[in-house]
Amino acid sequence: MKQKLFFFFILYCNTLSFAQTDIVPFSHFMKDTTQGYSIRISGNYFFTSDAITNGFATDYFNGKILTDDMKDGVSENLSAKNIFAAEANWEASLTFHPDTNNRKVEAIVGYRSRSHSDARFPEDFFNLFFRGNKMFGGKTADLTDFFFQQYSYRQVFFGIGNEFTLSKNKKIYAGTEIAINQGIKFLKVDVGNTKLYTDPGGEFIDADLHASIYTDDSAAQHPSRLDGTGYSANLYFEYETERSLISISAENFGNIHWNKWSTKVSIDSLFHFDGIDVRDIFEIGDSIQVKDISLDSTYYMNFIRNKSEQRITTKLPMKISGSYTYFTAGHKISTTIGVDLLLNTYSSIRYILGVGYKFNRSNFVGITLVKGGYTDFHAGINYVHLFPWRMKLELGSNYIYPMITYKTGKSQGAYLSLSKSF
Amino acid sequence: MKRLAFLLFIILFLTTCKKENDSAQWDVNLLTPIFKASLTVNDIIGDSLSLTAPDGAVTLVFDSNIYSTPLDSVFQIKDTLQSTIFSSPGFITLTPGFTFYSQPNDLDLDLQNVELSQAIIKSGHAHLTAKNHMSTAVVYTFNIPKATLNGIPFQKIEILDAAPPGGVTDFNGLFDLAGYSLDLTGVTGTDYNRLSYTVTGQTSTSGITVDLIPGDTVVDVTSGFESLIPLYAKGYLGQGDVSISGTNRIGTGKLLNGSILIDSISATLTLKNSIGAEAQAILTSMSSVNERTGTTINLVAPDFVNRTLNLNRASETGAPPSPVNSTYYSIQLDNTNSNIVALIENLPEKLNYNLNFKLNPLGNVSGHHDFLYTDELFDANLKVNFPLRFAASQLLFVDTEYITPITPGNDDNIGDGTFKLIADNGFPYEFSLQLIMLNEAGQATDSLFVPDIISPAMLNGNFRAEGSTRTIISIPLSVERRKSLLNTNRIAVRARFSTSNYPQLLQVYSDYFLNLKLVGDFIYKIR
Numbered sequence: 001m002k003q004k005l006f007f008f009f010i011l012y013c014n015t016l017s018f019a020q021t022d023i024v025p026f027s028h029f030m031k032d033t034t035q036g037y038s039i040r041i042s043g044n045y046f047f048t049s050d051a052i053t054n055g056f057a058t059d060y061f062n063g064k065i066l067t068d069d070m071k072d073g074v075s076e077n078l079s080a081k082n083i084f085a086a087e088a089n090w091e092a093s094l095t096f097h098p099d100t101n102n103r104k105v106e107a108i109v110g111y112r113s114r115s116h117s118d119a120r121f122p123e124d125f126f127n128l129f130f131r132g133n134k135m136f137g138g139k140t141a142d143l144t145d146f147f148f149q150q151y152s153y154r155q156v157f158f159g160i161g162n163e164f165t166l167s168k169n170k171k172i173y174a175g176t177e178i179a180i181n182q183g184i185k186f187l188k189v190d191v192g193n194t195k196l197y198t199d200p201g202g203e204f205i206d207a208d209l210h211a212s213i214y215t216d217d218s219a220a221q222h223p224s225r226l227d228g229t230g231y232s233a234n235l236y237f238e239y240e241t242e243r244s245l246i247s248i249s250a251e252n253f254g255n256i257h258w259n260k261w262s263t264k265v266s267i268d269s270l271f272h273f274d275g276i277d278v279r280d281i282f283e284i285g286d287s288i289q290v291k292d293i294s295l296d297s298t299y300y301m302n303f304i305r306n307k308s309e310q311r312i313t314t315k316l317p318m319k320i321s322g323s324y325t326y327f328t329a330g331h332k333i334s335t336t337i338g339v340d341l342l343l344n345t346y347s348s349i350r351y352i353l354g355v356g357y358k359f360n361r362s363n364f365v366g367i368t369l370v371k372g373g374y375t376d377f378h379a380g381i382n383y384v385h386l387f388p389w390r391m392k393l394e395l396g397s398n399y400i401y402p403m404i405t406y407k408t409g410k411s412q413g414a415y416l417s418l419s420k421s422f
Numbered sequence: 423m424k425r426l427a428f429l430l431f432i433i434l435f436l437t438t439c440k441k442e443n444d445s446a447q448w449d450v451n452l453l454t455p456i457f458k459a460s461l462t463v464n465d466i467i468g469d470s471l472s473l474t475a476p477d478g479a480v481t482l483v484f485d486s487n488i489y490s491t492p493l494d495s496v497f498q499i500k501d502t503l504q505s506t507i508f509s510s511p512g513f514i515t516l517t518p519g520f521t522f523y524s525q526p527n528d529l530d531l532d533l534q535n536v537e538l539s540q541a542i543i544k545s546g547h548a549h550l551t552a553k554n555h556m557s558t559a560v561v562y563t564f565n566i567p568k569a570t571l572n573g574i575p576f577q578k579i580e581i582l583d584a585a586p587p588g589g590v591t592d593f594n595g596l597f598d599l600a601g602y603s604l605d606l607t608g609v610t611g612t613d614y615n616r617l618s619y620t621v622t623g624q625t626s627t628s629g630i631t632v633d634l635i636p637g638d639t640v641v642d643v644t645s646g647f648e649s650l651i652p653l654y655a656k657g658y659l660g661q662g663d664v665s666i667s668g669t670n671r672i673g674t675g676k677l678l679n680g681s682i683l684i685d686s687i688s689a690t691l692t693l694k695n696s697i698g699a700e701a702q703a704i705l706t707s708m709s710s711v712n713e714r715t716g717t718t719i720n721l722v723a724p725d726f727v728n729r730t731l732n733l734n735r736a737s738e739t740g741a742p743p744s745p746v747n748s749t750y751y752s753i754q755l756d757n758t759n760s761n762i763v764a765l766i767e768n769l770p771e772k773l774n775y776n777l778n779f780k781l782n783p784l785g786n787v788s789g790h791h792d793f794l795y796t797d798e799l800f801d802a803n804l805k806v807n808f809p810l811r812f813a814a815s816q817l818l819f820v821d822t823e824y825i826t827p828i829t830p831g832n833d834d835n836i837g838d839g840t841f842k843l844i845a846d847n848g849f850p851y852e853f854s855l856q857l858i859m860l861n862e863a864g865q866a867t868d869s870l871f872v873p874d875i876i877s878p879a880m881l882n883g884n885f886r887a888e889g890s891t892r893t894i895i896s897i898p899l900s901v902e903r904r905k906s907l908l909n910t911n912r913i914a915v916r917a918r919f920s921t922s923n924y925p926q927l928l929q930v931y932s933d934y935f936l937n938l939k940l941v942g943d944f945i946y947k948i949r
Contacts, residue, residue, distance in 0.1 A: 063447070129450075130450065132449075133453055135451065201844070202454055203941060
């Protein structure tokens with residue numbers, strides 16, 4: 001009976017739970033009063049965009065050559081404003097019942113590593129960056145509203161949850177986690193009204209630049225070599241009946257305070273470039289030997305006027321989600337609808353529809369259909385297998401559909417979890 | 423250039439997304455200005471070498487000292503050293519404080535027909551070498567009674583320790599005479615070129631009594647003067663007669679060929695005599711030499727060439743050393759009295775001249791009151807005013823420069839492309855410019871700027887250029903060609919220009935300009 005109950009909860013939660021800022025079906029609660037401990041190692045990654053194709057993104061991250069065909073594939077998807085996001089996480093955790101007399105209470109401790117990037121970019125930005133300014137001869141490239149942020153940080157977290165029994169078939173699970181954040185790296189670029197005009201013959205380039213760049217203490221000047229610290233919290237709530245489950249959560253609500261050696265650079269300048277002024281042109285030997293002049297320091301430092309070191313606080317990407325799951329066929333089939341919202345990013349509201357089927361006591365397969373977020377429609381499959389000795393494997397991807405259409409698809413990702421209870 | 427890309431696009435942001443040490447690569451097409459240069463007449467010939475009239479007409483002014491008389495062409499003081507070795511003729515006892523040697527010298531400076539009564543030394547020294555063979559210390563004193571510095575006669579005293587048994591002690595020293603005033607009238611006070619001095623030797627008053635036997639060396643002294651150069655000299659400077667053959671290179675060595683027609687030139691040759699003696703100068707010949715064509719044109723100026731030019735003596739403004747009132751003699755050469763235009767139209771690399779210079783042609787008329795300051799003797803200055811109104815045809819300048827090969831390094835990301843040289847020419851001249859890369863053997867391996875003609879500005883009815891004419895020269899630059907350019911260590915520059923409407927003479931105006939800009943249209947490999 002204990003084993004049946006345990007397995008029920010595993011499948012039950014797999015179909016419902018969302019974690020991180022991606023859709024990954026790892027449970028927030030152990031929900032197994034028969035076992036004292038549960039350990040888990042898990043990880044996930046995703047890249048999603050409404051414009052950048054999988055082939056382009058993969059080759060970019062793998063350091064390969066980006067051909068014109070690949071750029072053309074992206075250009076077909078470009079609109080006035082485009083977004084992309086990428087994330088890679090892994091964590092290890094231990095869940096246990098701290099009160100041997102009350103198995104409804106559970107606690108969790110763990111360690112998590114997170115890297116997150118997201119951006120919003122105009123069409124001209126992509127073309128300027130990946131194709132050059134020649135195509136803008138006689139035209140103005142509008143780079144306004146380019147935004148990019150990237151965080152790498154670690155979290156040491158601990159939490160506690162409790163099961164409240166309302167009646168025989170109605171329960172409430174509530175839990176919270178507090179994480180201590182260790183900032184490793186961050187970069188944030190916020191571009192205001194920025195335009196770049198290229199003369200049709202290339203005789204001059206005019207730029208109107210307005211941007212702010214924030215970055216961490218890359219020189220690691222703090223004695224601890226930590227670039228930033230902060231706190232964040234997760235809140236979970238689940239209402240469970242015999243045939244349904246309502247789940248609400250708020251995850252990663254917090255921030256990181258980057259140390260006082262962090263840098264803020266403000267660019268607010270008009271820039272006209274019509275060539276390096278060469279004097280004494282007839283002294284050609286001397287002219288050619290000015291090769292050691294640092295062009296960047298000679299020019300761009302002229303319009304980066306406001307650079308300061310200061311403490312910078314950044315809000316972390318957080319997720320608010322809610323879902324409803326209905327079980328049929330003796331809990332063999334589960335159907336879930338959900339919605340989530342990723343804050344502090346340029347993601348849109350994400351709508352989720354999931355259906356799961358339990359083949360037998362050891363195997364469960366689900367499909368997920370998603371619309372919104374950082375990209376368009378995508379669909380995925382998840383699979384859970386229960387090994388002997390209470391070992392569980394969970395793996396899947398929410399982006400099977402765009403990954404099949406590799407060259408034109410605009411999202412990819414996968415997750416994997418291995419856990420054991422005892 | 424990768425940094426330049428950053429400058430242009432401010433787009434390094436995304437590179438932070440990449441895996442560490444793992445960079446994607448792609449090509450971007452850049453269209454960007456690279457360098458610009460603006461040349462005006464003043465940039466080319468410099469403010470200090472030009473005069474600009476109110477209407478903007480420019481005149482080139484060449485002002486140069488073409489000859490200065492060296493002192494040794496007037497006289498030279500030779501080094502003089504005299505040695506004295508004296509041995510004991512018998513058994514002699516030298517007590518402490520005994521003067522055993524006192525030798526007055528009345529040195530003749532051997533200045534030939536120059537007779538100086540006074541000199542102030544600019545540099546040089548007295549030299550004393552003394553050896554002591556005796557077993558007591560000795561004191562040598564070098565006196566020049568008629569050499570004074572601030573009224574104090576020259577005197578130097580040197581003490582030589584007692585010689586060890588069978589050995590010697592010695593002194594070898596130089597005494598600076600700079601600033602000393604020398605009375606060269608000798609002991610009698612009526613001679614010339616006489617430098618009187620005395621060297622005395624004395625046993626030390628604190629020494630011991632020395633018994634000498636026959637043959638013992640008592641005196642072993644060498645004294646005299648070396649490297650004396652006067653700042654000032656007075657007396658009779660003689661009748662020096664100097665023939666000078668000189669060459670002045672005039673800076674057209676990089677001009678390979680072509681022809682030029684010049685409207686006019688005026689030249690002023692000024693002879694300056696700062697010597698307190700009469701002088702005569704005769705320019706026996708002057709010629710312009712074009713070594714490329716083998717053409718030599720002699721200056722024809724009847725009022726100047728082979729004519730004796732008498733130069734009055736300069737005068738002293740006060741007691742020496744005081745400024746000198748020099749005298750001047752100027753000769754004006756222009757189209758009317760010479761063929762100087764033809765000399766310049768010959769496009770010479772050099773000017774050759776032969777000049778005879780004679781001092782005191784009438785002898786000692788001053789009664790030994792000639793003088794000279796050696797820093798300023800006799801100078802010849804040539805000032806040429808060349809109104810830049812000329813016509814030129816296919817003037818070809820060639821120069822070769824050694825340059826440091828550039829290691830591609832991070833700059834090796836430039837792919838194939840085409841560079842454009844955009845020239846806005848406000849000169850009424852047609853230019854062509856070619857850069858030729860040379861190998862170690864000096865052979866051309868490639869050239870840039872083909873076709874290479876920069877068109878002239880249009881002329882108005884007054885033959886004055888108006889506005890500018892734009893020429894765009896396309897320079898295809900493949901990766902291979904660029905590498906060749908970067909790796910070359912020698913480059914030849916060939917610049918050719920012709921004035922419009924040759925042989926119409928055209929005036930150069932100060933507002934003429936040539937603007938050059940290099941624009942790159944190339945592939946840049948982002949890595």
